[in-house]
Amino acid sequence: MSVTVSMIVNGKSVSAEVDPRTLLVDFLRVDQRLTGTHVGCDTSQCGACVVHVNGKSVKSCTMLAAQADGAEVATIESLAIDGQLHPMQEAFRQNHGLQCGFCTPGMIMSALDLVNVNSNPSEREIREWLEGNLCRCTGYHNIVKSIQAGAEAMSEV
Amino acid sequence: MYSFDYKRPSSLDEATQMLRNSDDGHVLAGGHTLLPTLKQRLASASDLVDLAGIEELKGISSADGVVTIGAMTTHSEVAASSEVQNAIPALADLAGGIGDPQVRNKGTIGGSISNNDPAADYPAALVGLNATVNTTSRSISADNFFTGMFETALGDGEIVTSVSFPVPHSAAYCKFPNPASRYAIVGVFVARGSDGVRVAVTGAGASVFRAREIEAVLNQGFSASSVADIQVSDEGLNEDIHASAEYRAHLITVMTKRAVDKANG
């Protein structure tokens, strides 16, 4: 059996026949070739796979593509426009918010959801929000700094 | 994952029918317990019946001193609801402390209580607040709903539709979270309502339970000092790499005192 899924991914309508057990993250990476979204665990804990579904951050490894049928999905690839980094991406670059970069797409998509609900987050609020995003190499200090700088830059735009 | 069929009904009748017509159909809510379990092949299903398309399962309402939360309402929605924050702030607080923001954006109250993980937070709120679980066929008091580890009173094909919480005089929840998952190593929900004090403990036993000896002393005087001389027995409590039974027993009194202080503002 297969199911038809249709959704808007980064502003573009897409539709495909998939096995019902296809995870959203695999749909994005394999079918849509959007490999910016990563998979770092199989316990739904690391957040490398975070994307936005209907404007809210979710772990795309813990959602079926079929559940996103009819939804609007945004991945890390939606952020830079014509090679111009999004202010949050630029803030990670300026503040050494990444080392290997594996966790970064999830960190940034999670951070953008935080800024949506709280445009001026404190350090503590950022640390609490990052509960579901693990980084195994940079250390959180510069990530928190990046998000603070990114939020500030976004409020100036 | 083993393969399954995916279905998205738009009404409860349709969902019930789909479950009845399947070999081994499971309801899919937020998927934040079910999908990880399926991914590990610890479970399988012939059909997943997704409740996401059923409007009547969503939303929060309050009337006559009772707050009713639809089964498909997410933890984020409960945490952010001004209705819940005003009527039962302890419940909004509990929902806002489940897992992480992404888990809260998908996980639902119906899924959490139907799963009845021994370390889940919501069961403590339901038992502490003397809530009622409404299903497709009946209403069940929280005291009778949670029957054992990952077990509930739900019958085959029975779907939780909402949970009704009587508004207490005061209440609070305190948990000692597992630092990796945020599940409760021990969580205590304390509530003072019209029929006295209720103290519900999660994380410590096979399933949520009421600490009757603590309720008795808190009914005498609702302050943390009332609990000072209580020593909870560690008999039958959970023991794992995170905490011994003895430690969990001790945490029950510590979390109770913190919750009572919090409830007293």
Ligand SMILES: Cc1cc2nc3c(=O)[nH]c(=O)nc-3n(C[C@H](O)[C@H](O)[C@H](O)COP(=O)(O)OP(=O)(O)OC[C@H]3O[C@@H](n4cnc5c(N)ncnc54)[C@H](O)[C@@H]3O)c2cc1C
């Ligand atoms: C990383 C991580 C951290 C977490 N941390 C916590 C935590 O700190 N505290 C906590 O309490 N929980 C925690 N959870 C669990 C989370 O709250 C789950 O979302 C919840 O337990 C299950 O809800 P769900 O809506 O995702 O249900 P699903 O996973 O979709 O379903 C769970 C089970 O309930 C059944 N079911 C679902 N809805 C209904 C219904 N309406 N009627 C009948 N049966 C139904 C399903 O068939 C399935 O068997 C965590 C999960 C993850 C992945």
Ligand code: FES
């Ligand atoms: S890959 Fe999704 S949480 Fe780790």
Ligand code: FES
């Ligand atoms: S930058 Fe390497 S895991 Fe975070």
